[in-house]
Amino acid sequence: MYGREYGDRELNFEASGALWQASLVMRDRETDSWWSIMTSKAIGGELHGADLVEMPYGEKRTWGDWRARYPDSMVLSVEGSQHEAHSPYDEYFANDNTFRDLEIADRRLGPKTPVFSFFLDGKPYAVPHAAVEGRRLFEVGDVRLLFFRQPGAELFASTRAWIAPPEAGGTVEALPADDELEAAGFEVLGGIDTFWYTWAAVNERSEILR
Numbered sequence: 001m002y003g004r005e006y007g008d009r010e011l012n013f014e015a016s017g018a019l020w021q022a023s024l025v026m027r028d029r030e031t032d033s034w035w036s037i038m039t040s041k042a043i044g045g046e047l048h049g050a051d052l053v054e055m056p057y058g059e060k061r062t063w064g065d066w067r068a069r070y071p072d073s074m075v076l077s078v079e080g081s082q083h084e085a086h087s088p089y090d091e092y093f094a095n096d097n098t099f100r101d102l103e104i105a106d107r108r109l110g111p112k113t114p115v116f117s118f119f120l121d122g123k124p125y126a127v128p129h130a131a132v133e134g135r136r137l138f139e140v141g142d143v144r145l146l147f148f149r150q151p152g153a154e155l156f157a158s159t160r161a162w163i164a165p166p167e168a169g170g171t172v173e174a175l176p177a178d179d180e181l182e183a184a185g186f187e188v189l190g191g192i193d194t195f196w197y198t199w200a201a202v203n204e205r206s207e208i209l210r
Contacts, residue, residue, distance in 0.1 A: 001190065002040050002052035021201035022099040023194075038192070038202040040119070054119070054190050060158040093155065104197050108208055111197035116147065116159035117206070118191030124203035126196065131210055132159060135172045138209050144168070145189065145209075148178060161189035 004011045011028040018025040018034070020043060026035045033045030035052070042050045066073060092099070098111050109115070115126040120140060127138070132147035139145075144164040150157065160178070165185035169175050176184045192199070200206055 001055045001058060002035075003055050004052075006047065006050055006052060019099075021198065022102045023198050023202065036202060038117075038194075038199060058158075059160070060156050060193070062154070062157065098195075098197050102197060102201065104201050106200045106204065106206075109196040109200075111195065113196040114155050114193065115196050115199060116149070116161065116191050116193055117199040117203070118161065118189055120145075120189070124199070124206040125209060126199055126206050127209040128196075129155075129159065129193075135175075137164070137172055137175075140209070146172075146175065146181070146186065156193055159191065159193055161191055162186040163189050 004013070009030060011030050013026045013028050013035070016025045016027040016034055020036050021038070023036055023038045025043070026037065027033065027045070028035070028047075031046040033042040033047035033050070035042050040052045040054055042048050096110075096112050104111065109126075109128065114129040116129065116132065117124065117126045119125070120143065125140070127147065129149055132149045133151045134148070136147045137144055138147065146162045146164055148160045162181055163186065164175075165187075168184070168186070175181070176186075182188065
């Protein structure tokens, strides 16, 4: 997620109706600039090239998990309907075809390999879901990253990620529990769960963590 403020302006975003490299493009009403959800930068319009500030991410969870944590949650309904049993995207998720057969040159991963993608110091990274099931630590230069993904979780259930403080333990077993990480100085690392081809098509120099 990205902040709405740019300079002294507060921007209001809406769907543009356009796609760029198979990914949704938003537009802001104030400047009619266009923004890809795969990058924090405007890709067209008055603010072309402008960069938004990334915010702590929201979590995608099953209703059962969410309800267990927040039993008083309210559910938005549209004309009394809260859930569609059949998504128009079911067929897309069930096969290996890319959207409109989009091809990418980067074949380091299969096009529809599920990945958690993120930026670190302005550089794009991706880590396959299979590499972060459970709790996993990765070293990127002098930075250590902690990832957690529930084994067997659905594709778009959120991968959780943190930047570990220098004094944190050197093994997964030595680290605090998930609900104690932020109090222990761990910084939430925002990112997007998506397919490799949608990320790599926009971020061509992405590094892969394995």
